[in-house]
Amino acid sequence: MKFSSATAFLAAMTLSGAAMAEEVTPTAVMYDEGSVSASLTGVPGDPANGRMIVGSKKFGNCIACHEVTDLKDQPFHGEIGPTLDGAGDRWSAAELRGIVSNAKLMFEGTMMPAFYKTEGFVRPGNAYTGKAADDTFGPILSAQQIEDVVAYLATLKE
């Protein structure tokens, strides 16, 4: 049972690491009508890193589906979802945290993927290899990356 020993190891690390704030695991996130009021890490998000994640194919790749004027230095923004311009006006930080973590709880049936979720998938794969998920399977973004994205979205004001 590699997986459970890895989990135990991580848990031990988290407990012993005094400097490490307690991280909310994907299965422990408390949603209230799609919103998540508590930070997932207790560490304030870094909007600059959030900006990178939203634009990068390797991380959030949010602009695959959304247009963001602030990211026009990057080519090719998708047209699947609404523009994220003004998202910081339309939504509170708690709502944005909920939307990015698991948008399905805010928008029923939405096409937007859940970025902080580890359960309930049909044929989950190992990233983009086409192979089955293995022990390394985790959420698409880490807790801190979610916080960074939320911090960045909060800066998108009209």
Place this chain on the structure above:
Amino acid sequence: MKNRSLKVIGGVAASLMLVVTSLSAEPVDDTLTVNEEMTLVTRTAAPAHLSDIMDEVISGWHFRGTETRAMQADDFDNPGMIFVEAGEDSWNTAEGSEGKSCADCHGDAADSMKGVRATYPKFSEAAGKVITVENQVNDCRENRMGAEKWKYAGGDMVNMTALIASVSRGMPVNVAIDGPAKETWELGKELYYTRTGQLELSCANCHEDNYGNMIRADHLSQGQINGFPVYRLKNTKLNSVHARFKGCVRDTRAETYSPGSPEFVALELYVASRGNGLSVEGPSVRN
């Protein structure tokens, strides 16, 4: 028909046009006439089983750029035709313990294979299940030629399917979805609407709800398969239907099915039926 004249413009001008073509979200209004003689049906009324969902079915050709569309309009410019020739060579080559070629049993592919692509996948009494063109080719190889089966989505097989598609070009796709094929079709339909992988996306999310929209740099089409096999400028080879399915499923961060699997055969039947009425186009050109 503003783009009809493109074919007479030289290759240099055509590639210049590629540079200035902006990414437009609508399927292009254009007509596909191959070799100035065969006009293909690339948009038509949706088949009855889709009528609650969409009015019109549209070939992927309409979603590609000016230059890519032009390449498909002339067999000399269509890189897929080289593979048709390779398929013809193996059509005429005797192989296996019986020392026979396809031609020994079937004569000229242009006559005997005409119409085949349009009706496959289809239920085979002999096999007792729905089979694809690839299944039939391998059945002939194994049982009539005494030859090794080809890899389902390998080069030899794709070349052969290119030959078989090419002789049906212009004929309407017309796969049967009822009778003994119905159960397989239902399975294919279920797979089409199942949201797979960590991104939880179904075929329908991209190709039914969002065709015409950009997803990052890609202009989403209806994901029709009337043009297969497809020569893709991106990987400069001919791609089979199941290889494309595999790529799309992989892109949902899912564990894919394998080419030739019962799931992909069923999905192929279902997706083919969404294109009933469109012309067979293979080998087509896409980016």
